[in-house]
Amino acid sequence: xxxxxxxxxxxxxFAVLAQxxxxxxxxxxxxxxxxxxxxxxxxxxxxxxxxxxxxxxxxPIILTRTPYSCAPYGEDKMPPLWYSTRKYFLKENYYYVxxxxxxxxxxxxQFVDVRPYKTDKKTATDIDESTDAYDTIDWLTKNLENNNNxxxxxxxxxPGFYATMSALSNHPSLKAVSPQAPVTEWFLGDDFxxxxxxxxxxxxxxxSGFGKPRPAPxxxxxxxxxxxxxxxxxFYMRAGALPNLTKLMGDSIAxxxxxxxxxxxxxxxxxxxxxxxxxxxxxxxxxxxxxxLFDAExxxxxxxxxxxxxxxxxxxxxIVMGPWFHGQWGAHDGSYLGNVQFxxxxxxxxxxxxxxxxxxxxxxxxxSIDQIKEANIFFSGANEWKQFPTWPAANSQPKALYLQNNxxxxxxxxxxxxxxxYISDPAKPVPYTEDVHLGRTREYMTDDxxxxxxxxxVLVFKTDILTEDLTLGGPLTADLLVSLSTTxxxxxxxxxxxxxxxxxxGNEAKSKYEMSGYQMLVRGEVMRGKFRNSFEKPxxxxxxxxxxxxxxxxDVAHTFKKGHRIMVQVxxxxxxxxxxxxxKFTDIYHAKDADFQKASIKVYHNxxxxxxxxxx
Numbered sequence: 291x292x293x294x295x296x297x298x299x300x301x302x303x304f305a306v307l308a309q310x311x312x313x314x315x316x317x318x319x320x321x322x323x324x325x326x327x328x329x330x331x332x333x334x335x336x337x338x339x340x341x342x343x344x345x346x347x348x349x350p351i352i353l354t355r356t357p358y359s360c361a362p363y364g365e366d367k368m369p370p371l372w373y374s375t376r377k378y379f380l381k382e383n384y385y386y387v388x389x390x391x392x393x394x395x396x397x398x399x400q401f402v403d404v405r406p407y408k409t410d411k412k413t414a415t416d417i418d419e420s421t422d423a424y425d426t427i428d429w430l431t432k433n434l435e436n437n438n439n440x441x442x443x444x445x446x447x448x449p450g451f452y453a454t455m456s457a458l459s460n461h462p463s464l465k466a467v468s469p470q471a472p473v474t475e476w477f478l479g480d481d482f483x484x485x486x487x488x489x490x491x492x493x494x495x496x497x498s499g500f501g502k503p504r505p506a507p508x509x510x511x512x513x514x515x516x517x518x519x520x521x522x523x524x525f526y527m528r529a530g531a532l533p534n535l536t537k538l539m540g541d542s543i544a545x546x547x548x549x550x551x552x553x554x555x556x557x558x559x560x561x562x563x564x565x566x567x568x569x570x571x572x573x574x575x576x577x578x579x580x581x582x583l584f585d586a587e588x589x590x591x592x593x594x595x596x597x598x599x600x601x602x603x604x605x606x607x608x609i610v611m612g613p614w615f616h617g618q619w620g621a622h623d624g625s626y627l628g629n630v631q632f633x634x635x636x637x638x639x640x641x642x643x644x645x646x647x648x649x650x651x652x653x654x655x656x657x658s659i660d661q662i663k664e665a666n667i668f669f670s671g672a673n674e675w676k677q678f679p680t681w682p683a684a685n686s687q688p689k690a691l692y693l694q695n696n697x698x699x700x701x702x703x704x705x706x707x708x709x710x711x712y713i714s715d716p717a718k719p720v721p722y723t724e725d726v727h728l729g730r731t732r733e734y735m736t737d738d739x740x741x742x743x744x745x746x747x748v749l750v751f752k753t754d755i756l757t758e759d760l761t762l763g764g765p766l767t768a769d770l771l772v773s774l775s776t777t778x779x780x781x782x783x784x785x786x787x788x789x790x791x792x793x794x795x796g797n798e799a800k801s802k803y804e805m806s807g808y809q810m811l812v813r814g815e816v817m818r819g820k821f822r823n824s825f826e827k828p829x830x831x832x833x834x835x836x837x838x839x840x841x842x843x844x845d846v847a848h849t850f851k852k853g854h855r856i857m858v859q860v861x862x863x864x865x866x867x868x869x870x871x872x873x874k875f876t877d878i879y880h881a882k883d884a885d886f887q888k889a890s891i892k893v894y895h896n897x898x899x900x901x902x903x904x905x906x
Contacts, residue, residue: 312372312377313370313372315372315381316368316371316372316377316380317368318343319342319343319344319380319383320340320341320342320343320368320371320380320386321340321341321343322338322339322340322341322365322367322368323338323339323340323341323365324336324337324338324339324363324364324365325337325339326398327389327425327426327429327430328425328429329392329399329417329421329422329425329426330414330417330421330425331414331415331417333392333397333398333399333417334397334398335389335390335391335392335397335398335399335422335426336360336389336390336395336396336397336398336507337360337387337388337389337390337426338360338387338388338389339385339386339387339430339434340371340380340385340386340387341385341434341435342380342383342384342385344383345436347383347438348436348437348438348439349383349384349385349434349436349437349438350384350385350437350438350440350441350442350649350653350654351384351385351387351427351430351431351434351437351440351441351442351653352379352384352385352386352387352441352442352443352444352649352653353387353388353389353426353427353430353441353442353443353456354387354388354389354443354444354445354449354452354453355388355389355391355419355422355423355426355443355445355449355452355453355455355456356388356389356390356391356394356445356448356449356452357390357391357394357395357401357448357449357452357500358394358448358449359390359394359395359511360388360389360390360395360396361395361509363396363509371386375620375621375622375637375638375641376620376641378641378646379646379649382646382650382654384649384653385430385434385437387430389426391419391422391452392405392417392419392422393504394504395504395507395508395509395511396507396508396509397507398507401504403545403548403562404451404473404475404476404562404564405418405419406418406561406562407419407420407455407458407564407567407570409567409570418455419451419452419455419456420455420456420458420459421459422455423443423452423455423456423458423459423461424459424460424461427441427456427459427461427463427464428461428463431463438653438654439463440463440465440652440653440654441461441463441464441465441653442464442465442466442467442468442649442652442653443456443457443464443466443467443468444467444468444469444470444645444649445468445469445470445472446470446471446580446616446617446620447470447471447472447473447587447588447616447617448473449470450469450470450471450472450473450588450591451469451472451473451474451564453467453468453469453470453472454467454469454472454474454564454568454595455564457469457568457571457575457577458567458568458570458571460570460571460572460575464575465575465576465652465653466575466576466577466578466648466649466652466653467575467576467577467578468577468578468579468580468645468648468649469577469579469580469592469595470579470580470581470592470617470619470620471580471581471582471585471587471588471589471591471592471616471617472564472579472581472588472591472592472595473564473588473591474563474564474565474588474590474591474594474595474598475559475562475563475564475565475591476559476562477552477555477559477563477825478555478563478590478825479590479591479594479844480587480588480590480591481493481496481587481588482496482549484590484815484816484868485815485816485817485818485821485825485841486554486555486817486818486820486821486825486828487780487816487817487818487868487869487871488532488549488868488869488878488879489867489868489869490526490532490535490866490867490868490869491522491526491730491866491867492587492730492867493546493549494515494535494539495514495515495729495730497539497543497545497546497549498514498515498538498539498543499511499512499513499514499515500512501543501544501545501546502542502543503542503544515538515539517728520726520728521726521727521728522727522728522729522730522866523721523726523865523866525866526865526866527719527865527866530883531872531881531882531883531885531886532550532869532878532879532880532881533879533880533881533882534883536550549879550879550880551879553877553878553879554821554825554826554827554828555821555825555826556826564595565594565595565598568595568598568599568602568603569602569603571599571603571605572605573603573604573605573606575605576605576606576607576608576648576652577599577605577606577607577608578607578608578609578610578644578645578648578662579592579595579596579599579607579608579609579610580592580609580610580611580619580640580644580645581593581609581610581611581614582611582612582613582614582615582616582617582618582619583611583612583613583614583668583670583846583847583848584613584614584615584627584732584735584736585614585615585616585735586615586616586730586731586732586734586735587616588616589844590844592609592611593609593611593765593844593845596609596681597681607664608648608662608663608664608665608666609664609665609666609667609681610640610644610666610667611665611666611667611668611845611847612624612636612637612640612668613627613630613632613636613668613670613673614627614636614637615627615732615733615735616732618637619636619637619640619641619645620637621637622637622638623635623637624636624637624638624639624640627732627733627735627736628733628734628735628736628737629733629736629737629738629803629805629808630670630736630810631673631795631797632668632670632673633673634673636668636675639675643661643662644662644666647659647661647662648662663677663678663679664677664678664679664680664681665677665678665679665680665681665683667681667763667847668847669761669763669847669848669849670812670847670848670849671761671787671848671849671850671851671854672759672761672849672851676847681763681764681845682763682764682765682845682903683763683764683905685905685906686762686763686764686903686904686905686906687903687904687905687906688767688901688902688903688904689701689901689902689904690703690769690899690900690901690902691753691856691858691899691900691901691902692704692895692896692898692899693710693751693858693893693895693898693899694751694895695708695895697710697749697750697751697752698751698752698753699751699752699753699856699857699858700753703896703899704895704896705896706895706896707894707896708894708895708896709892709893709894709895710749710892710893710895711890711891711892711893712746712747712748712749712861712862712890712891713746713747713888713889713890713891714747714779714861714862714863714873714888714889714890714891715747715888716863716870716871716872716873716886716887716888717886717888718747719863719864719865719866719870720742720745720747720748720782720861720862720863720864720865721741721742721865722734722864722865722866722867722868723737723741724737724738724741724742730867734811734867735811735814736810736811737810737811738803738808738809738810739784739786739809739810739811739857739859740807740808740809742784742859742861743809743857743859745861747861747862747863748859748860748861749859749860749861749893750857750858750859751857751858751859751860752788752855752856752857752858753855753856753857754855755790755853755854755855756850756851756852756853756854756855756856757852758852759849759850759851759852760849760850760856760904761848761849761850761904761905762846762847762848762849762850762902762903762904762905763845763846763847763903763905764845764846764903765842765843765844765845765846765903766785766813766815766842766843766844766845766846766900766901766902766903767840767841767842767843767900767901768781768783768815768817768839768840768841768842768843768900768901769838769840769898769899769900769901770783770838770839770840770860770893770898771836771837771838771839771893771894771897771898772836772837772838772839772891772892772893772894772898773831773833773834773835773836773837773891773892773894774819774831774833774834774837774873774889774890774891774892775833775834775889775890775891776831776833776873776874776887776889777830777831777832777833777873777874777875778818778819778820778830778831778871778872778873778874778875778876779819779831779862779871779873779889779891780816780817780818780819780862780863780864780868780871781816781817781819781839781841781860781861781862782814782815782816782817782859782860782861782862782863782864782868783814783815783817783843783858783859783860783900784811784813784814784857784858784859784860784861785811785812785813785814785843785846785856785857785858785900786809786810786811786812786856786857786858786859787809787810787812787848787850787854787855787856787857788807788808788809788810788854788855788856788857789805789806789807789808789809789810789854790806790807790853790854791806791807792806793805793806793807793808794806809857812846812848813843813844813846814843814864815841815843815844816864816868817839817841818871819831819839819871820875822837822838822839822840822841828875830875831875836894836897838897845903846903858900860893862889862891870886872885872886872887873886873887873888873889874886874887
């Protein structure tokens with residue numbers, strides 16, 4: 291112990307000195323400027339510019355447009371940029387620019403959530419986020435001293451949406467764009483709906499604060515709803531049907547009203563799907579899409595924005611997917627998530643080998659990007675980076691893993707007409723995690739699923755112990771044949787890696803959780819049953835009639851190691867992550883507490899499978 295303390299005494303001063311050295315360097319070499327940039331319709335957007343003092347070279351510009359604030363406000367208030375993992379942009383003498391988007395914080399104008407892209411702009415009042423990006427880039431390149439007329443844009447989550455919109459601006463000075471965990475749309479897969487199922491907890495927690503009106507520019511942010519009980523499961527059960535949450539939300543949250551008023555994939559949602567418009571991105575603007583395999587919010591957006599750009603453009607487009615929660619590639623440590631370890635600091639590797647080289651190459655003409663391939667994908671399980679010329683990789687082939695009688699899983703189809711049955715009771719929905727929390731956790735994406743496997747309303751199927759490694763790379767497909775005693779239900783399908791009974795990471799001092807027999811969630815997804823044939827036109831189930839429910843889960847990149855098992859769980863609630871389905875064909879956003887009913891659900895083995903993207 292004395293040796294450890296002595297070592298810490300020796301190390302800590304060097305760490306503090308390093309941080310102090312960075313802070314002194316940044317303070318000596320950068321200035322902060324706050325300004326308003328005029329848009330074509332006269333609205334002015336508040337923008338913060340961290341400007342290099344050096345005149346030895348012309349400086350590129352890196353820009354982030356955000357609805358989450360440019361704080362701290364005041365030219366005399368410098369944020370602790372030396373703690374930022376992106377401080378290398380400053381060390382490379384970039385202009386570092388952050389902008390409050392239209393209608394947020396200190397910017398003028400009216401804010402519109404995921405403002406639709408306009409394909410036919412005729413007048414100065416025909417604005418969208420791409421025109422605001424264009425006007426911002428244009429002003430920056432014409433007014434910032436000693437810039438090199440090359441601009442890059444990046445942003446994570448909602449700022450990832452604005453990064454995509456910046457690419458759609460096609461400004462000639464825009465030379466590189468990186469949408470990271472980008473919001474692409476909010477009905478099929480990102481944030482607030484998955485396959486039409488309402489991601490209730492995230493939506494309520496977010497919009498009860500973020501959605502409050504801002505009548506005038508301000509430096510003070512809104513507060514959310516003061517949840518009285520520090521247990522999200524208990525709070526949302528007490529709240530009951532969604533109209534009761536609407537009452538708690540109040541009348542001032544415009545987008546919550548939009549959520550409640552558009553229960554299908556109608557024109558409102560389709561106009562807010564950025565993937566519908568990426569064909570307008572110039573082939574001259576390289577894109578780097580970044581996301582996390584275990585991103586609870588926008589894993590769908592990252593995979594599918596990349597695929598849309600690939601399908602619709604001739605853009606120089608790449609993708610990076612690491613073993614990360616939402617934005618973890620921008621954090622200091624990417625070596626683990628929850629109880630699952632990844633063997634190295636994947637976040638640092640990404641920044642050093644992908645992000646900085648990408649922007650330096652296109653904005654400074656510096657270095658090489660030969661090491662950045664088309665698809666740069668981390669495979670959990672094996673804990674290794676792999677690179678491919680296409681994604682999904684050419685050697686990934688679909689292979690059906692069939693449900694079996696007595697809880698088995700096999701690549702051979704079951705015989706007979708057997709089925710598994712469970713009762714889905716909205717009064718006792720399956721929790722998404724076994725612990726008590728107030729906020730939604732990010733770790734649930736790799737959580738141990740043993741708590742769920744022990745419930746009678748969760749079907750469990752697993753293979754024999756694997757005799758060799760099995761690597762998956764690409765989208766999963768759940769293909770179920772079911773029958774219901776009611777007219778609607780949700781289906782949650784989970785792909786799980788079951789660790790051996792003697793498994794250990796070998797560093798028990800770091801990992802306090804018992805990993806022997808761990809059931810790691812590799813991918814889970816929900817499908818609202820009434821949308822099984824169309825997201826635009828929902829259909830009721832006919833009670834007792836066997837019906838196919840087939841849907842795609844976001845891509846995975848995972849190796850099931852020799853000695854492990856593959857498990858599939860099927861259930862009909864995932865609470866309070868997803869709102870409860872009344873299990874009655876109705877407009878759930880306006881359902882009553884009395885509408886909720888139990889459903890008896892059968893899943894037929896010989897016609898039900900999960901189709902795996904097996905890599906040869």
